[in-house]
Amino acid sequence: MENEAGSDTNKPPTLAADRIGPASVLVSALGATAPLAVLTTVIPAAYARGGGPLVPLTFAALAVVLLLFSAGYAAMANRAPFAGAMYAYVARGLGRPAGLGAAWVALLSYTALQAGLYGVAGAAAAPLLGNWFGVHEPWWVVAAACWFLVAIAGTVRVVALGALLAVVVVAEAAVLSGFAAADVIHPAGDPLTRAAIVPTVINRPVLGLLLAFGALAFVGFETSGAYAEETTRPRRDAGRATYAVVICSALLVAVPAWALAAGTGPGRVGMLADTRGSEMVFDLAAERLAPWAVTLGRVVLVTALLGAMIAFQSTISRYLYALGREQIFPRVLGRASRRTSAPRAASLTQTVLTGAALGAAVLAGVDAPGVLARRLTALGGLGILVLLLATSLAGLLHLNRVPNVKPEGVLTRFVAPILSTVSLGVLCYLAFRNLPALLSIRPADNLIWIVPGTLGAVALIGLLHAAMLRATRPTIYAGIGHGGAPVVVTPKLPRPRKPKEPGAHRPERVQG
Numbered sequence: 001m002e003n004e005a006g007s008d009t010n011k012p013p014t015l016a017a018d019r020i021g022p023a024s025v026l027v028s029a030l031g032a033t034a035p036l037a038v039l040t041t042v043i044p045a046a047y048a049r050g051g052g053p054l055v056p057l058t059f060a061a062l063a064v065v066l067l068l069f070s071a072g073y074a075a076m077a078n079r080a081p082f083a084g085a086m087y088a089y090v091a092r093g094l095g096r097p098a099g100l101g102a103a104w105v106a107l108l109s110y111t112a113l114q115a116g117l118y119g120v121a122g123a124a125a126a127p128l129l130g131n132w133f134g135v136h137e138p139w140w141v142v143a144a145a146c147w148f149l150v151a152i153a154g155t156v157r158v159v160a161l162g163a164l165l166a167v168v169v170v171a172e173a174a175v176l177s178g179f180a181a182a183d184v185i186h187p188a189g190d191p192l193t194r195a196a197i198v199p200t201v202i203n204r205p206v207l208g209l210l211l212a213f214g215a216l217a218f219v220g221f222e223t224s225g226a227y228a229e230e231t232t233r234p235r236r237d238a239g240r241a242t243y244a245v246v247i248c249s250a251l252l253v254a255v256p257a258w259a260l261a262a263g264t265g266p267g268r269v270g271m272l273a274d275t276r277g278s279e280m281v282f283d284l285a286a287e288r289l290a291p292w293a294v295t296l297g298r299v300v301l302v303t304a305l306l307g308a309m310i311a312f313q314s315t316i317s318r319y320l321y322a323l324g325r326e327q328i329f330p331r332v333l334g335r336a337s338r339r340t341s342a343p344r345a346a347s348l349t350q351t352v353l354t355g356a357a358l359g360a361a362v363l364a365g366v367d368a369p370g371v372l373a374r375r376l377t378a379l380g381g382l383g384i385l386v387l388l389l390a391t392s393l394a395g396l397l398h399l400n401r402v403p404n405v406k407p408e409g410v411l412t413r414f415v416a417p418i419l420s421t422v423s424l425g426v427l428c429y430l431a432f433r434n435l436p437a438l439l440s441i442r443p444a445d446n447l448i449w450i451v452p453g454t455l456g457a458v459a460l461i462g463l464l465h466a467a468m469l470r471a472t473r474p475t476i477y478a479g480i481g482h483g484g485a486p487v488v489v490t491p492k493l494p495r496p497r498k499p500k501e502p503g504a505h506r507p508e509r510v511q512g
Contacts, residue, residue: 016341024162032220032311063250071416072395074239082483084322085225091481093394101462109383116376119369154347168307183263216381320346
């Protein structure tokens with residue numbers, strides 16, 4: 001008995017099971033989407049490009065597409081409830097090399113999103129620091145403070161993390177509801193006219209651009225799958241939470257977006273969004289609410305950005321943990337803290353990487369991080385959009401090719417995945433077609449090739465990594481996407497040599 005106890009003690013600590021429910025997964029993923037940040041950055045840009053009434057309708061349409069995606073995503077989470085999430089799903093549906101390529105792209109994309117948010121937070125905090133303390137610190141001071149807080153939050157228990165993000169999400173929802181209610185109660189004109197709700201003419205290029213903007217605005221909802229191992233019901237909670245995240249994100253963005261048009265008047269929203277940008281939301285609130293409410297909204301915006309950074313840190317650390325547990329990356333990354341059961345080594349590794357990136361930006365003399373942040377978030381969002389397409393296709397193939405103990409229905413395993421795969425393919429095409437607008441560059445600018453080139457290069461690194469593992473470490477290669485479960489690899493036996501027939505020119509070798 002002593003030996004058995006000692007062997008249990010020597011096992012590397014893992015993520016704690018049965019710690020959180022679907023509500024914690026919901027707020028963790030919803031914190032990553034940061035709906036208040038979407039309202040202040042993405043929505044004004046969409047209106048400025050002539051979206052008009054199409055803007056809220058676009059988010060409603062995208063919600064339908066992502067709900068179709070969630071059907072296959074939840075089914076794959078039921079079959080592979082691992083911290084690697086999309087990495088494991090793609091590996092099962094499209095093969096191990098594609099899965100490892102997806103893992104590398106996921107790490108790059110989430111890191112780019114997180115790094116971009118540091119710059120956005122620095123710019124968002126500037127008005128508060130100026131009004132409260134009369135100081136005008138450079139953006140990297142705020143970014144460094146956020147980096148320190150994210151480093152601490154990445155090592156706490158998942159229950160405490162869920163509680164923290166729940167406070168952030170509730171505060172966001174309160175601010176969004178308050179601002180939207182103020183715009184609707186005191187509108188500029190009649191917000192319920194047909195022209196204010198339904199567009200009279202649909203401009204196809206503008207619609208394509210809006211769909212590209214909107215698809216990137218939903219990024220973060222898919223992080224729910226990374227918490228599957230720590231839920232009460234690993235095969236159900238993460239998938240159900242994904243549906244809820246999509247619905248809540250759509251409501252928290254589409255309704256306030258329509259309210260903005262009501263507050264400005266349908267004919268003025270585009271002009272005001274073009275001139276005021278992200279300040280339009282707070283300008284409308286200042287006309288209708290007390291000054292303290294506007295200040296509170298700015299504080300919650302910075303808090304929402306910090307919450308998104310923490311949520312992405314948590315997701316990245318779980319991807320690194322999954323890759324370390326399968327010994328694809330160094331094994332130390334696959335060990336959790338014995339006290340908190342958090343992937344501490346993976347989180348601290350990500351902290352070092354983001355700290356180095358921020359230090360490089362400061363040394364490079366980046367004074368205004370807005371442009372760099374926009375391009376980093378566009379890179380990360382496009383990478384996640386490609387991963388969603390790959391995951392949808394993987395689910396379509398795996399769910400129909402590999403039977404399950406409890407087979408999924410036709411809608412879950414075939415209809416919804418094929419519709420989401422086609423829809424996400426169209427969204428990827430529109431996003432890359434409108435890349436100049438997403439990056440705020442000219443179509444002839446050579447910078448347009450950096451984003452697809454970077455994503456392609458990182459995916460190629462993943463494929464080469466898989467090929468190297470297959471050649472040198474076949475057991476590790478066989479375990480890709482299996483969540484650290486033991487894998488038995490049967491070596492290939494050499495084929496027995498067939499005895500050569502005696503030649504006709506040597507008849508003395510033929511025995512009678």
